[in-house]
Amino acid sequence: MTSSYKISNLSYTYPKKQNEKSFVLGPLSFSIPKGKITFICGRSGSGKSTLLAFMGLLRTEYEGEILIDGLNAETLKSKKKELYEYRLENIGFALQKGRLLPYLTVEENSTFILNYLKNSPEEIKEKSQNLFQKLFKIEIDEDKEKGGEHDSYSRILNSLPEDISGGQYQRAALARALINSPKIILADEPTGNLDVNSGEHAMNLLKNYLEEKPESTIVVVSHDLEYARLYADKIIILKKGDISVEIEKVDSNQWEGSGINISNDDLDSFLNSKIKDNG
């Protein structure tokens, strides 16, 4: 199995705050497999978001080594323009609070990157239509049930972010992350603000994306172990800046790693015990 990310001895010391002990992330060494969904879980303050920022090349002041598809991220450190371009073309970010631009419609927000990359209107239409139909399938089905012609669907596309529901907002943010077909998706709590149905819908969309593009890699940072159990192919648990668990699914019912073998049924209690501070 080829790795998308190969991380060796990654460490970072957080700036010390007054009257607090200094917090150190790592040193961490692990790999993220290609064509799989990897969950990085941990409690608040475990360092998972910082790790995601390093993996997304949003920060470069770490020690150690990050290889992305064999490319040493170190080489992009000093080249700001190339770093931005690499991120734009290869990494899609799906963020907890979406952060859509409030003055653009859902469609404009989703296709913003394509416009920025000067794609022609025909190319934009071709790339977006298929994706929108999958992301907004619920609305299209509703329209069909009502016998209308894509009424709620087109309404959503032409709405401003402030005028749509939380689930729709998250899917629109997902559309922006996926529109340029990036080979790496970094999702930060993609189900964080959503109800169970919307959360599952969002995760299914990521899963579908991986099925369509098996060469891509999805990394989900989450504190929700339930979604990890259901959708992850690999789970890494961070605790106080260190890896406490790194396990991979070997078949539909079996997980291996960190010197243990564990079945699906025991996974929940195992992970819960490892994630707790005293675990």
Next chain:
Amino acid sequence: MGRFLSLKLAFKDLKHNRKSSLYIISVIAAICLPMIVLFSLRDGYVSLFKEWLEKTTPAKQLGINIKMGDTNKITNATIKQWNDSLDLKMVIPHIQRTGFLPRKKGSDLRMDFISTLEGNPEMKRLGMEKVGNADFGIYLPKEKKKELDIDTVNHLIKVIFDRGGRRKSINIPILGYFNSNQNDAYLSLRLMQYYEKWTNGYSINDNEMQIQLPADASRESALGDLVYDSINIFKIVGFDNRIINQIQEDERIFIAKNRTDNLFYLSCKKAIKFSDFDIETLESQFSSSYNAVAIPHVQSLRLNNLDLASSSKHDPRFQYLLERGNWISGTQSRFEVVVPATYAKSYTINDRIALKINETEVQCLVVGFHNQKNDLAYIDYETLARLKQVEQGLAKVDPIGEKFEPNEEIDYEDYPVSTAMVHVSDLEGVVPSYDFFVRQNYDIPQSSISQINHYLEIKEMLTKFVLLLTILSAIACILSLLVLMMEIIRRKSAEIGINKVIGIDEGFINRIFISQAIIYGLLGMLLSLVIFFLIRTLGESDQVNSFFGLDMEGANIFQLKLDSLLFILCLIVFVSWFAGWRSTNATKNIDPADIIIKN
């Protein structure tokens, strides 16, 4: 969204945040409005002052005279050169002569006839009413209509030319009337040139108004009477000083200078020349009282290596100048010359010296040698004056027949003049034109240069004042926009962060804010213009006009010229660009990782 993405994003954001945008636009408008009002007051005042100056004075007209003794007359070629160098509306070769118009009752009315051309700006200024449409006729003062019994149906008038008492009348069409009660009438330039030629001995075909050459049996007389700028008066024994007072009482004489104890140099008044008749009068006066001789002075003419100087057979100087031979007498030839004694090595008395003028060789007869150690050769003054006409291309010389005749190859229109009326296109162009003519060594007796300089001083003072306030407004505009834009950026730090996360570069993000600042600036200016045009309607009221001391009909002190508007526009674009650009410094400090880490 396609092209101009950053601009479109700026517009969409502005539209989305209408309330705050309107607030920012209002702030910019509040700063722009006083600037626009001040510019308009300056433009209005300058424009109205200029209008008043142009209406009430011939401010854009310069009367150009060649200097005394200058042989370079004003020709079509000269006028072309002026037109190429300056921004002139019209140049009218100036010819002025006295003539007469028949009156209803009593004697003929003495008039000054002045040359003009179709579209003369000065006549337009004088409220010219056109009644005819030709380039050959007369324009008359409105106030003289009654006196002259002008029939409004028949637009022909009898004009009487006068040459020393000899008169000729012709019927010519009336082309228009202008506001004046002076005894001035404008005649078309062509007609005035006929008049001039008739004065100089040509005849005029009454039916076709054509000049016929030669007019007289002697073609030389068709070249016109010779006129002189100065006269030398010689007397071998010193003059009595009382003569100076006597000469200066003569109204024609401008200056009388005692050059040596045997020579008076008289220079005539501007625009008046000495004629042969004057010389005879002066000579008889001096010869009876002082035993002096008057000889017209013609500036020397250099041919080959000799400077031909004017003299005459009566020149008393021969008594001390002549070393050998005889003084010029005109008995053998009109080309008799007295040459320096050094020439005796190569020439003897009665030898001929060939002097080349234009393409013709004139064989001058050596009659004597003088004792001065220079290249002067004394020749008869009239012959010298004619040779000068040959040099200028006006005449041709036949050295065999010793005759001068008019050069018929000269274009009629090229007949040179000494004075021209120059009409400058714009008032601002008058001072540079004035300086140009001064540099070219012309006299400019008629000009409104002092009034124009006053106008320019006021304009400069107002411009400086307005520019000073503009700089202050621009600084206020920059500071306000900078603070507001920085606040916008602070509030949008999350949006900027997410743009950076997805890979949008800083340059593009900054362009959005710079575009937004420019849009705010332009809309602010637009709003202030709308308010200005509402204020401008106040300028139409008499009360406001009297407040600004304006009594001109239809005047409005609030005028905004296009160049002022463009200047303000460019300034606002620059100011808002600068404020936008400076404010984008804040985007550099936004860390995209914070979007994930601080979530």
